[in-house]
Amino acid sequence: ESESYVLSATVDVYEHLNGINYINMGYRGNQQPLTTGYYPHVNDDDVGSMGGNTDDDSSIDSNIGEHTGGGNNENFNGDIGEHTGGGNNDIDNNAHTHYTRSRTHRPVVTTINIEASDNSSLQSQHDTDPDYASANACSAMDKYAEFEAYLDTMPIQLKRDQREYKHLIKDNTAYLSVGKLTNMIASEMKIPTNEKDFHNEHLDPVIRLATMIADDQEITSQLAEQCFTYTLVQPGETVMNSGWIRKVKSDSDGKCIKIKSRAYAQGQHLVPNEDYDGNAYSPVADQEGVRLLIATATIVGMQIHQLDLTNAYCQANLTRMKHRTLLKQYRGYELRGTDGNVIKGPGNEQIVMQLQRALYGLAISGCELYSQLTDTLLDMGFKVCEYNRCVLKYRELGDTLFVLLILYVDDILIATMNEDIADSFSEGLRERGWKHSGVKLADWVLQMKLTKTVNGYSLDVERAIEDVLKRYNFQHVHTTSAPGDANVILRKEDYIKDTKAEQEQVKSLPIRELVGSLNYISQRGRADISAAVSKVAQTVSSPSLEGWNSLKRIVKYLKGSKTVALNFDDASKNIMEGYCDSDWGYDRDTRRSVSACGFTLAGSLISYSRKLQTCVALSTAEAELMSLAAAVKQTTYLRQLLKFVGHDVTKPTVIYVDNQAAISLGTTGARTNRSKYIDLKYFLSVDAIVKGEIVLIWIASGDNLIDMLTTDL
Numbered sequence: 001e002s003e004s005y006v007l008s009a010t011v012d013v014y015e016h017l018n019g020i021n022y023i024n025m026g027y028r029g030n031q032q033p034l035t036t037g038y039y040p041h042v043n044d045d046d047v048g049s050m051g052g053n054t055d056d057d058s059s060i061d062s063n064i065g066e067h068t069g070g071g072n073n074e075n076f077n078g079d080i081g082e083h084t085g086g087g088n089n090d091i092d093n094n095a096h097t098h099y100t101r102s103r104t105h106r107p108v109v110t111t112i113n114i115e116a117s118d119n120s121s122l123q124s125q126h127d128t129d130p131d132y133a134s135a136n137a138c139s140a141m142d143k144y145a146e147f148e149a150y151l152d153t154m155p156i157q158l159k160r161d162q163r164e165y166k167h168l169i170k171d172n173t174a175y176l177s178v179g180k181l182t183n184m185i186a187s188e189m190k191i192p193t194n195e196k197d198f199h200n201e202h203l204d205p206v207i208r209l210a211t212m213i214a215d216d217q218e219i220t221s222q223l224a225e226q227c228f229t230y231t232l233v234q235p236g237e238t239v240m241n242s243g244w245i246r247k248v249k250s251d252s253d254g255k256c257i258k259i260k261s262r263a264y265a266q267g268q269h270l271v272p273n274e275d276y277d278g279n280a281y282s283p284v285a286d287q288e289g290v291r292l293l294i295a296t297a298t299i300v301g302m303q304i305h306q307l308d309l310t311n312a313y314c315q316a317n318l319t320r321m322k323h324r325t326l327l328k329q330y331r332g333y334e335l336r337g338t339d340g341n342v343i344k345g346p347g348n349e350q351i352v353m354q355l356q357r358a359l360y361g362l363a364i365s366g367c368e369l370y371s372q373l374t375d376t377l378l379d380m381g382f383k384v385c386e387y388n389r390c391v392l393k394y395r396e397l398g399d400t401l402f403v404l405l406i407l408y409v410d411d412i413l414i415a416t417m418n419e420d421i422a423d424s425f426s427e428g429l430r431e432r433g434w435k436h437s438g439v440k441l442a443d444w445v446l447q448m449k450l451t452k453t454v455n456g457y458s459l460d461v462e463r464a465i466e467d468v469l470k471r472y473n474f475q476h477v478h479t480t481s482a483p484g485d486a487n488v489i490l491r492k493e494d495y496i497k498d499t500k501a502e503q504e505q506v507k508s509l510p511i512r513e514l515v516g517s518l519n520y521i522s523q524r525g526r527a528d529i530s531a532a533v534s535k536v537a538q539t540v541s542s543p544s545l546e547g548w549n550s551l552k553r554i555v556k557y558l559k560g561s562k563t564v565a566l567n568f569d570d571a572s573k574n575i576m577e578g579y580c581d582s583d584w585g586y587d588r589d590t591r592r593s594v595s596a597c598g599f600t601l602a603g604s605l606i607s608y609s610r611k612l613q614t615c616v617a618l619s620t621a622e623a624e625l626m627s628l629a630a631a632v633k634q635t636t637y638l639r640q641l642l643k644f645v646g647h648d649v650t651k652p653t654v655i656y657v658d659n660q661a662a663i664s665l666g667t668t669g670a671r672t673n674r675s676k677y678i679d680l681k682y683f684l685s686v687d688a689i690v691k692g693e694i695v696l697i698w699i700a701s702g703d704n705l706i707d708m709l710t711t712d713l
Contacts, residue, residue: 192246211246212332214261219333222263225314228327228353230335232345239326239352241266243361264361265327272363277320282366285390285408287523288607288638290445291459291566292391293406295602296645297415298456298568300397302404305414305422306442309373310435312410316358316369325355325362366409373407376432380425387640397646404645408446414439448524453569456602460565461524465558468517472510472555479560480553483532484712490535491588494544502545511536511543514551521558525566527598529554530610532712534594538587570603576642577601578655579699580631582613582623583710591616593623596709597631599638607638610709622678624662628696629682631655635694652692655685656699658707663696 192198192211222228233239246261272279297304309315318325329335335343335351343351358365374384377392382405385391394403403421406413416422419439426439442450451458469475495503515537522530536550580597587594592615598608611630617623635653643649657663665675666685688694701707 198244198246210259211261214246214259215244215263215332218261218263219330221311222314222357222359225311225357227314227357227359228355230351231324231326231354232349233326233352237324237326239328239350240269242328242330242353244330262360263330265325265355265359267325267359267362270363275322276364277322278367280363280367282370283389283407285406285413286388288641289388289391289406290408290413291568291604291606292601292638292641292645293404293413293415294450294457294459294568295604295606296397296404296647298602299571299574300402300417301571302402302415302417303419303422304442304450304452304457305416305419305439306445307412307414307426307429307439308437309410309412310437313358313360313365313369315434316365316372318355318358318362318364319368320364327353327355327359329353369409370407373434376429376434377405379432380428385641385644387637387644391641391644393645402646411446413442413445446524451565453567455569456567456571458565458567458569459525460563461521461526462562462565464517464521464524465562468514468521468555469559471517472514474552474555474559477552477556477559480556481560482713483529483554483557484535484550485553486713488546488550489588490539490544490547490550492539492542494539494546495542498545506543506545506548509543509548511548511551512540514555515540518551518554518558525605526558526564527605527608528561528564528708529558529712530608530709531594532557534610535712538589566604568602568604573601573603574647575601575651576606576638576647576653578631578635578653578694579704579706580624580627580655580657581701581704581706581710582617582620582627582659584617584620584623586710587612593617593626594710595623595627595630596706597627597634598706598709599634600705605705607634608706608709609634619661619674621659621661621665622675622682624657624659625665625678625682628655628657628662628666629684632684632688632694635688639693652689652695654697655694656697656704658699658701658704660698663698666696 192200192203192207197203198208198211243264243266244261245264246259249260270276294304296302329352337343345351355362358368370389374389374392378384380394382392382394382403385393390407392405392407394405395401400417401421402417403425404415414422414425416425422439426436429436441452444450445459447461447464449460449463451460469477495506498506515533518529518533519537522533532550532554536547536554539547576599578597578599580595582596583594585591585593593613594610595613596608596610598605600606609630613623613626617626632655635655639649639653657666664670665678666683667689669683669686685694685696689696
């Protein structure tokens with residue numbers, strides 16, 4: 001026969017493993033638990049499972065939020081989730097979670113029911129655990145020394161105020177399937193991002209509960225890292241405010257992997273050399289470094305892995321603060337006594353948190369993390385590139401143990417000759433105290449999808465394009481073959497041409513937001529829309545209906561070409577080549593020209609840029625010469641990176657130019673009546689040619705790869 005059990009759900013401690021939430025379930029009354037500890041969701045369908053004490057032939061029903069028992073079935077449909085019991089099970093509204101154990105199914109948690117009655121209590125295994133006992137008796141402390149000693153040993157109360165959960169009750173019951181909750185949140189994207197949204201009385205109770213789950217995970221992580229201790233505020237000390245920020249995190253396929261909450265300090269008012277030593281600068285990897293790693297992996301035949309540090313900032317110590325860093329207690333997690341009131345000091349002083357770790361929101365957190373992480377890597381034998389402090393290597397290119405790293409805050413991109421070396425690197429970090437999610441093959445790099453192909457790798461931003469289509473409601477628009485229209489000339493005074501009704505309409509359109517989204521996509525590999533986006537971006541201060549129509553055309557073009565990617569698939573092209581171009585008199589308001597340059601390696605672009613020139617060029621030759629000077633500066637930087645990695649830079653880098661006059665001026669530096677007024681800095685190419693760093697070669701405009709950066713056709 002099936003055996004029925006009644007559980008009480010407690011929402012006090014949550015952990016996270018491999019993107020799946022764990023939930024701790026407590027038992028009511030004298031009933032004996034089947035197992036102890038945490039009960040994970042055990043499959044991709046997010047089914048909650050009660051492990052242990054099950055038959056060997058037990059199985060999990062893969063339907064989310066549904067369990068089928070034995071005997072005569074009775075069905076219960078709650079607000080969310082579904083339970084099919086067995087035998088004579090009665091499912092009622094008494095704030096209990098029911099599950100059934102039979103010979104063919106292990107116990108499956110299908111619903112969570114939060115206590116609804118006022119005379120009830122939430123019970124947990126942690127209620128009797130001294131590490132999580134409730135803080136109390138603070139009012140009995142009448143001496144500061146005794147209170148300080150008490151704070152040093154005070155256990156942390158993780159259970160949130162029970163009154164918070166009463167807001168979750170819907171018709172006296174709140175049945176919740178965690179698996180369905182995760183999928184629902186992923187599709188709706190309605191997680192409250194700030195405290196105001198979280199305490200909105202109209203917020204769906206299920207979403208509020210999901211947010212609490214994520215909040216508990218964050219607090220548990222900070223406690224595990226010993227991010228703070230409790231103390232009393234001294235006279236004259238400044239206490240920073242704390243806050244919450246939340247986000248739904250997804251993988252490269254758009255599937256929700258977790259709901260992430262981040263507790264942060266509002267440390268924007270910290271002053272350099274007054275509150276902390278030095279400046280707060282922290283280097284971050286640029287796109288050139290990432291693409292260079294991918295190109296190198298293609299040429300040499302390396303594997304690309306990635307590693308994510310867990311709660312990265314919380315793993316870095318605060319070493320540069322000049323005084324105690326105090327923070328108000330997180331809302332919802334204040335220390336409370338047995339009476340439910342917030343605990344005060346013996347003199348009614350405020351109890352605050354003294355930070356020990358580099359919490360998110362502090363100006364120096366990024367700097368602390370970078371310096372301490374690189375110290376560890378240096379100790380492991382890595383070398384840091386002087387020209388890009390986020391590029392590191394171990395050994396030399398060609399060595400079987402060669403490793404190339406790219407650091408991007410808490411994300412590490414790793415190129416190695418085989419997986420064993422990557423695993424060894426992972427263990428080396430772990431042995432030195434750095435906690436991380438483990439090494440895996442890279443597939444999602446800085447919001448870009450990295451795909452292993454037959455001959456190399458491809459990098460695309462299809463997900464970002466789909467997000468733009470969905471966010472701005474462009475899923476059903478028709479496609480177009482070009483991002484721009486040659487017959488459309490945008491100027492800042494175009495808004496004057498709009499009628500009053502059109503001007504009012506434009507004010508309600510998300511023009512700035514859409515320009516920012518498209519500019520992000522253009523910088524992540526879609527160089528073909530750079531010119532079109534730049535044209536509209538220059539008019540956002542005075543938006544017009546014509547500008548909005550131009551933006552819609554770009555979106556239509558992206559919809560029809562969202563699978564376009566940077567393909568690093570030609571290992572034979574192991575020498576970097578450069579291209580430069582210009583658009584003379586591009587800006588119709590200032591008549592300044594545009595400079596554009598790009599560089600290829602392993603068959604794809606590793607660097608490209610487009611920028612408005614700082615002065616008016618009097619001829620196409622002058623505009624091309626300015627563009628050439630910008631290309632030479634970027635060549636110098638990239639050659640230093642290539643040299644550090646181990647590429648051959650003994651030969652000069654070829655730069656293709658489609659203007660013979662610019663080649664002549666850039667090679668000889670000749671001064672004639674028509675060129676003697678040109679600023680000396682634009683003749684930078686002459687010195688680079690003499691040093692043997694570059695060589696200029698003419699190319700037809702139609703064959704110039706960077707021509708797409710100067711025209712939106």
